[in-house]
Amino acid sequence: MTDQISAISINAHRSSVGSFLPHRSNALAVGEGVLLLGALSALHYSGVLIFSAWPVHPFLFVVILLSAQYGIQGGILAAIGAIMLSHLDGWPARPFDMAYAEYFRLAWADGLSWMLAALAVGTVTTHRARVMQEQTIKLRQALRAENLIASQYQVLVQRTHDLERSLAVRADSSPSADSAPALTGGTRIPAQRSKTTPSYRVHK
Secondary structure, three states: OHHHHHHHHOOOHHHHHHHHOOOOOOOHHHHHHHHHHHHHHHHHHHOOOHHHOOOOOHHHHHHHHHHHHHHHHHHHHHHHHHHHOOOOOOOOOOOOOOOHHHHHHHHHHHHHHHHHHHHHHHHHHHHHHHHHHHHHHHHHHHHHHHHHHHHHHHHHHHHHHHHHHHHHHHHHHHHHHHHHHHOOOOOOOOOOOOOOOOOOOOOO
16 A cells, blocks of 8 residues: 555656756846847848848747747847847938838837737746646645655554554463463362461460
8 A cells, every 4th residue: 555655656756747847047048049049140141041031030930939938038038139139230210201100110010029929929838837837836745745644654554553463462461361260160269278276385
């Protein structure tokens, strides 16, 4: 019984460790974001990858990837980095014949789309990570309670064994004490009183 309880506890603990992924640090998110965004920017400025030839800005895929891995914080950091790298050449100048709404769309359309993608994907990732963390905490509490029950079970088994041993010792000692009355037919023989002989004193 105790071996089965221990085996169940070990298997549950292994499954919880294997299914739960720990939170990644913001430093790792920043490092991965700098690596990916920097690589894309280097390809763009070298002429290998032209951003304007793509229907969607390549930075958007980086933001979605980091948001899915690191949650809201990682996604926002990636979006901020993408905005900074996209404006290394400076902010685009507004022509005189362009309306402010058109200029705002031209300057901030990509940045706002990156922020919205980071918030949307990061919210889902953060919520899932929080739910997994809560389930892991509940599982650890259940395992602690199970271990406590198993230890109490061991104590009860030991006490029951000691009680059985004490009862067995008493049962073995009781027939030897009652053997003398059994030999006399169940009646006890009264002890005979010793007769004292009178002593005579000789008076001189």
